[in-house]
Amino acid sequence: MNEKDKKELMILMPKLRRYCYSLTNNKDLGDDLLHDSIVKILSKFDFLKIDNFQAYVYRLISNTWKDNLRKKYTRNEISISTEGIENDPALTVKDKDNLDYISAKDDVFERVQNLSEKLKETLMLVTVQKKSYKEASEILQVPIGTIMSRIHEARRILTKQNDELKKEIKK
């Protein structure tokens, strides 16, 4: 990688770090993901013809994160949640005091982490990274329509869970 590309990557680094943090929801894991991704970029960069550098880097981070999850999953270290609400621990809590204790903010962050990786990465690109649908579609290499439906689905799940949580609290 030449000095110009390194400089571009260095400027991009804080935003990439934010993306890593949003995917992992953990600063240390996010920093590890960023580091692993930079290692991959450096090992592959000279051999690839890259048209859209930013899209390539974001995509590589997403793929590295999914690879990491898959490896952990096969080692039974974690279970990957589905996009349904069944696995949301917040919804299974019956203790009203406990529910009151959990702030609305924490609920959102926890529920976002329970989204499927596809929904989560799309939501994070649009809401946290402020990418347009077109940019997100270039990064994830899916049509813009897919980006729209993923965002819609993620919001539908999040707001649906929000409504159910409120009902639980009212009981």
Next chain:
Amino acid sequence: MNMDDVKLQLYIDGELDQKETKEVEDLIKTNPSIRKKVEEYRQINNLLFEKYKSIEQENIPQKTVDLLMQEKKSFIKQIFNYEIKLVNALAAAAVVLFVAMFSTYNFDNNLNNLNVENKNAILDELDNIIGEKEMSSLTSSIQQKNIEYKINREFVNNSNENCMEISFYEFKIKDLNIDEAIFCNKRLIKLKFFKGDLKPI
């Protein structure tokens, strides 16, 4: 996903144009349930953005910065990179060689089929053609007449007193060996045929 939902999503994410944005904003003013939905979506967006934005203020871990800035290409990587370039160069050379050999073969094959009458016809054609001065237009004229030709070599001599640049082209037009096409300042001045005939322009 109904139409209202689609528009609301696009509105929240800033994907609508000015006119459509105004339409949605008017709808929000008059419809409390849509307003509530928009507020809810916005709240989620803001919460997520604010939470993860904070990390941008913190320094990037030094080990990651060092990894990038102190990257040195390993010997194997350099060799591999060199090999990729070498393979590309060899492939290109092979293609050029193949084309050159193939065209030579066709040319030589045609030479054997020529007779004296053909030669005279070609000479007549050349008389018409050599009115052209530039080498590029000469060759294009030859091509237009469908006469096969081949330039064997070109070399340039700058030592002549009258010409800034003299070029010699040795080439074949069908079975006629034109030993030299001599150019002065890129303009054709004479053709020297194989048998020593000089054909001044």
